[in-house]
Amino acid sequence: MKKHVVILAAAVLVVSIMAAYAATDALVGACIYKFDDTFMTGVRNAMRAEMERQGGELEIVDSQNRQPMQNDQVDAYISKGANALIVNPVDRTAAEPLMNKAKADGLPIVFINREPYAEVMNAYDKIWYVGAKAEESGTQSGQIIVDYFKAHPEADRNKDGKIQYIMIRGEQGHQDATLRTEYSTKAIKDGGFEIVELGNDTANWDKVQATDKMKGFISAVGVDAIEAVLANNDDMALGAIEALKAEGYNLGDASKYIPVVGVDATAPALEAMSKGEMLGTVLNDADNQGIAAVKVAVVAADGGEVTEQSIGYSITDGKYIWIPYRPVTVENYKEFMK
Numbered sequence: 001m002k003k004h005v006v007i008l009a010a011a012v013l014v015v016s017i018m019a020a021y022a023a024t025d026a027l028v029g030a031c032i033y034k035f036d037d038t039f040m041t042g043v044r045n046a047m048r049a050e051m052e053r054q055g056g057e058l059e060i061v062d063s064q065n066r067q068p069m070q071n072d073q074v075d076a077y078i079s080k081g082a083n084a085l086i087v088n089p090v091d092r093t094a095a096e097p098l099m100n101k102a103k104a105d106g107l108p109i110v111f112i113n114r115e116p117y118a119e120v121m122n123a124y125d126k127i128w129y130v131g132a133k134a135e136e137s138g139t140q141s142g143q144i145i146v147d148y149f150k151a152h153p154e155a156d157r158n159k160d161g162k163i164q165y166i167m168i169r170g171e172q173g174h175q176d177a178t179l180r181t182e183y184s185t186k187a188i189k190d191g192g193f194e195i196v197e198l199g200n201d202t203a204n205w206d207k208v209q210a211t212d213k214m215k216g217f218i219s220a221v222g223v224d225a226i227e228a229v230l231a232n233n234d235d236m237a238l239g240a241i242e243a244l245k246a247e248g249y250n251l252g253d254a255s256k257y258i259p260v261v262g263v264d265a266t267a268p269a270l271e272a273m274s275k276g277e278m279l280g281t282v283l284n285d286a287d288n289q290g291i292a293a294v295k296v297a298v299v300a301a302d303g304g305e306v307t308e309q310s311i312g313y314s315i316t317d318g319k320y321i322w323i324p325y326r327p328v329t330v331e332n333y334k335e336f337m338k
Contacts (some may be wrong), residue, residue: 002253004278005249007286008337009048009300013166015056016199022316023299024054024056024083024298024302025056025057026054026056026057026083026297026298026301026302027056027057027059027076027078027080027081027082027083027111027301028051028056028057028058028059028082028083028084028085028086028294028298028301029059029061029077029082029084029085029086030035030044030059030060030061030074030085030086030087030293031049031060031061031063031070031073031074031085031086031087031088031089031300031307032044032060032061032062032063032078032088033063033067033070033088033089033090033114034062034064034065034066034090035062035064037205037235037265038266038268039113039232039233039234039235039264039266039284039286040088040113040286041113041322042266042286042287042290043088043113043286043289043293044290045201045286045291046059046286046287046289046290047060047088047285047290047291047292047294048060048211049252049290049291050200050290050294050295051271051298054294054295054298056320057107058294059077059082063088065090066090067089067090067094069304070087070090070094070098071087071094071097071098071101072086074098074101074102075101077297078101078102078107078157078249079106083107083108083194083301083302084103084107084109084110084297084298084300084301085098085107085108085109085113085297086109086110086111086112086293086294087109087112087183088111088112088113088144089111089114090115090217092114092115092116092117092173092174092175093117093173094257095107095111095116095120095163096116096117096119096120099116099120099123099124099127101269102124102126102127102165103123103124103126103127107126107127108126108128108296108297108300108301109124109126109127109128110125110127110128110129110130110293110296110297110300111127111128111129111130111131112129112130112131112289112293112331113131113289114129114131114174114175114176115129115175115283116125116129117284121319121320125149126276126300127319128300128306128319128320129319129320129321130289130293130296130298130321130323131289131320131321131322131323132133132284132285132289132322132323132324132325133179133322133324134175134176134178134179134183134324135179135180135182135183136183136204136262136324137176137179137180137183137282137284137325138179138181138183138186138187138193138260139183139187140180140282140325140327141180141184141187141230141261141262141263141280141281141282141327142183142184142185142186142187142188142190142191142230143187143191143260143284143327144188144261144280144327144329145163145165145184145188145191145228145230145259145279146187146188146191146192146320147329148259148279148280148327149163149193149228150191150296154231155228156225156227157224157227157333158225158227161194162193162195162196163188163194163195163196163224163227164195164196164198164225164226164227164228164229165188165195165196165197165198165227165229165230166197166198166199166200166214166217166226166229166230166240167181167184167185167199167200167201167230167231167234167286168201168202168203168210168213168214168229168230168231168232168239169181169201169202169203169232170202170203170204170205170232170233171202171204171205172202172235172265176226176232177232180263181200181230182184183209183313184190184230184261185197185230188207189296198217198221198226199216199217199220199221200215201213201216201217201297201333203231203239205232205236206235206236206239207235207238207239208239208265209236209239210231210235210236210237210238210239210243211239211240211242211243211273212239213239213240214229214240214242214243214244215243215246218243218247220245222288223244223247223249223258226258227240227258228258228259228260228261229244229258229259229261230258230261231261231262232262232263233259233262233263233264234262234264234265234266234268234281235262235264235266235267235268236262237260237261237262237263237269237278237281238262238268238269238272238278238298239248240260240276241260241277241278244258244260244316245277250276250277250278251277252276255258257276259279259280260277260278260279261278261279261280261281261282262278262280262281262282263281263282263284263325263334264282264283264284264286264329265281265282265284265333266281266282267337267338269281270328270333270337274333274334274337276335279329280328280329280330280333281328281331281333282325282326282327282328283325283326283327283328283336284299284323284326285323285324285325288313288323289323292311292321292323293312295310295313296321297312299311306318
């Protein structure tokens with residue numbers, strides 16, 4: 001009798017394990033604000049890999065940085081019979097109409113990377129957000145500058161006890177750009193340094209725009225006056241570095257080095273760090289953001305309850321999945337290279 005009980009228990013366990021890993025037949029439609037964003041490319045790749053593991057179907061479209069196009073894409077997914085939506089909105093202020101489209105059809109919708117306003121998140125019971133707290137990345141990027149100047153007093157080139165810096169911001173009105181800018185400078189001041197802003201402008205997360213903006217700052221104040229550069233993402237940090245390299249800086253001569261810090265820990269940024277061109281960055285975990293978004297969408301599409309147990313990630317207020325940032329420095333950057 002005991003033998004039969006053991007066999008039955010083992011069978012139940014096997015069935016439970018198989019159920020946990022059962023393939024989904026969900027169709028998830030995803031919209032990404034633009035495909036040529038380096039960070040979101042990492043998120044897309046992680047989403048595809050996770051859906052392959054899940055056994056479902058994932059369609060991803062490029063919204064080409066045009067909100068009207070994204071609105072039409074969401075309509076098309078709904079008409080096609082998608083079981084859930086994942087949306088990286090072009091404009092976070094346009095999240096409400098997208099939420100209303102999903103709500104009208106009872107479709108789960110997962111927003112990623114660009115956080116809708118709280119009233120939008122509270123207006124529907126099948127809405128989630130996957131992202132990271134931008135203030136963390138700002139604080140960590142500022143701390144990288146603090147640590148560098150404490151270790152390298154010669155970085156204060158004019159010996160005035162202050163850090164003269166350039167700020168290259170992401171997108172006007174984007175919460176990540178606002179918070180990264182605010183908290184990075186706050187961290188430097190909290191670290192005991194006075195700061196002087198020599199230039200501040202948006203480059204829309206774009207490397208080429210950042211190069212042009214940095215060239216303008218150099219022309220306006222002179223490269224020798226700049227002691228640090230903070231950029232809201234790695235693409236813009238790399239753009240700033242291109243402008244510095246054109247002036248003979250950040251090419252290996254220690255006397256001609258200006259510390260530049262970005263955010264995202266993209267492969268090109270890590271490569272620049274390996275060459276000594278870039279001081280540091282902050283890991284914005286594209287892999288886990290992509291994985292979490294798909295897991296939420298699949299569980300919700302299959303009619304399951306989205307919980308920490310069902311998706312493997314902590315959930316705040318039943319709706320928010322926050323993926324933590326990590327500072328990336330010369331001491332640990334190799335850990336993040338793939």
